[in-house]
Amino acid sequence: MTQTVLPTFINLPLAKQEKIVAAALAEFADKGYQQASINVMVASSGIAKGSMYQYFKDKKGIFLYIFDFAISLVRRTLVQVKETTQEADFFTRLEKSLLAGVEFIRQHPRIYAIYLKILFDQHVPQRPQLLKAVRQFAAEYFQSLVRQGLERGEIRADLPGPVATFLLDALFDRFLQATCVPFFDVTLGLDQAPPEEIEHRVKELIDLLRQGLAS
Amino acid sequence: MTQTVLPTFINLPLAKQEKIVAAALAEFADKGYQQASINVMVASSGIAKGSMYQYFKDKKGIFLYIFDFAISLVRRTLVQVKETTQEADFFTRLEKSLLAGVEFIRQHPRIYAIYLKILFDQHVPQRPQLLKAVRQFAAEYFQSLVRQGLERGEIRADLPGPVATFLLDALFDRFLQATCVPFFDVTLGLDQAPPEEIEHRVKELIDLLRQGLAS
Amino acid sequence: MTQTVLPTFINLPLAKQEKIVAAALAEFADKGYQQASINVMVASSGIAKGSMYQYFKDKKGIFLYIFDFAISLVRRTLVQVKETTQEADFFTRLEKSLLAGVEFIRQHPRIYAIYLKILFDQHVPQRPQLLKAVRQFAAEYFQSLVRQGLERGEIRADLPGPVATFLLDALFDRFLQATCVPFFDVTLGLDQAPPEEIEHRVKELIDLLRQGLAS
């Protein structure tokens, strides 16, 4: 893997780095990879166009850096959720995780938007690797939850593990999409719902899962 | 609503229409709305650039026509599934529906790809309306299944209907995505799975649902 | 000179001819020669595009026909003015002529617009000939008025004839332009003036001429 962020960028004052990252993040989130305009990024971060090419090899380089930045934020957040819910029972952990997801998207909507863009755009550079990184991460998270739930006897022992993991992953991902993709969810109307209604729906969903999965 | 397909196109020999639709469908499915190139479409359908504009008002017009074409195919398919499974019990109907979905995507992968592109691209023309059309349709499908399941006493009476519908919709949509979006599903690996494995996974998933929802 | 109107057009029912002429006239008057769109003409006259080419050799042919149509209307009108004012004195004839011009433009604004377009567009086909036809006509009109005025002793005998003709031509043309070209005339504001004000200005102008030219 050749270098895509150049050391020049790393040596930049943090404030400048942040400005550039914010601009690029916003543009990629809004338009997707191909459609994102470097012109827009440099204009809104107040740097010269040539400078962008001092910091990154090319458009791909910018994108990969932004992606790295984003995923490590996700990772840090999820690790923290995992740790702070260590002691809770399986279904409580699920609930806390889902609420944490909702909160994360509320605070970093652009990061989630980029993930969604990558998901369905075949032409994003290195899409397979990037996607694998995210999906693997999510899968492992749910696997570990399910494994612990089984060990503690909180969920039925006869479950086919992978399918259960799939189910959790699917429901959670879709729930999050429903909260932030306009016009997507017509069943619960989550994209327009106030926080307290979302929390209520989280509880309902977890209850439903409990009825299906609890031992 | 102004006209976007011109009569010229409708009067074309069917073979030519199909070639053009195929080319446009392929391009939109591959690249999304903005990134799709009319140049590519005309090249691969073997017509002159100007001709495209005899057939459609503009790029948006091509897109909307393709979308209409796609959604009416989906609708016809789903209606047929609904009718042929009229007599079956709730969970069997679910299974049949999901299998039909898998089959539809196998036969029309590009249509599903376009739907996914619309879903997450804020800049698709008339996205709200288009999306509403699709999502409403799906929601009603599941609602009617759930309603009938309740009436027949096949599923638990204490279910919060909307959440159950949401759950079905989410699981099915995600299952379908898993079968056709490369690198998306790392849990079951459905995107690379042979038909018989997919059928097996369908059964497992339906079983899981049965355990959670059956009365 | 090769044929540009084809006999096909001449054989058309008059109503159809008129519709086509009206549409072409409107389009050329609005946009000028190059910028005028045959598409627009056929759309607004309700005929097929191919038919236009049955009637005229090409765009140039349409234009030349329209021009001929227009100039013969002008000619007929001016001849009539000349005849009906035969007996009046020089300055009365001037006044009547100018008022007739104002009236003509009020009734056929598009014809005057086409003339103005030709005047300053080097790329109008056959511009030299067309322009000569119009200008010669106007010049002769004023020359004959001046000649008669001299013969009758109504205007000073020491006038350099050509310059006087030039002066009349210039004033009249500009006065007409002032009444119909928006934003052109900021001195008298004739483009927005009601008929009675225009008539008043005509009188003033003729008075001024009388003071300068009368014997």
Added chain:
Amino acid sequence: MTQTVLPTFINLPLAKQEKIVAAALAEFADKGYQQASINVMVASSGIAKGSMYQYFKDKKGIFLYIFDFAISLVRRTLVQVKETTQEADFFTRLEKSLLAGVEFIRQHPRIYAIYLKILFDQHVPQRPQLLKAVRQFAAEYFQSLVRQGLERGEIRADLPGPVATFLLDALFDRFLQATCVPFFDVTLGLDQAPPEEIEHRVKELIDLLRQGLAS
């Protein structure tokens, strides 16, 4: 008023600026706004197509810049004429002004051509404003001449001021058109006349005016 010339253009070496201005001026003067081709401009100024868009926002921006450039040249010239003839009597000033006009057009024929194009093309961007700028300027010039002529008692006191101004404006404008618009003037044939003949005609015209307007 949004920016239309970009600073990039202003920072260019003067020689390059001039080449581009010359090319654009020539093209607009020849074809008018709509029909002028940016392709032609860049080809004849030897720059890349994309560069034009570094210099100007869009075609309108090029045009407005050229117009500004042109009108300020006109203004400077006329101001100078006014100042250097301060002491002369009314009719001498008229003569000097007209001669200066003739000379200006001889040296900058394209600028006058652009003015004429704007005059009669309804679709020129910002035509009302542009036209107002030019016409107001001309009107004020003649008004101030007439006013001074009246104050000094060089012209008749009973003249209706606006009509006199109109007359001067009309005659001068038309005289200038006659010298540079081919085939326009068939009375005096000024478009083909040698300088000394034009000067002679100027004298004749001024004499005629003197006879009509002098006190």
Added chain:
DNA sequence: AATGAATGAGAATTCATTCAT
């Protein structure tokens, strides 16, 4: 005679990338 589909050159504009200063 009437039609209208087919064509392709040309229009304005955008954009990632390079490179001299």
Added chain:
DNA sequence: GATGAATGAATTCTCATTCAT
């Protein structure tokens, strides 16, 4: 290291003209 001007290929769309039906 920072700059921003230069580039040219790509984009969508228009239009006069031809020609088979």
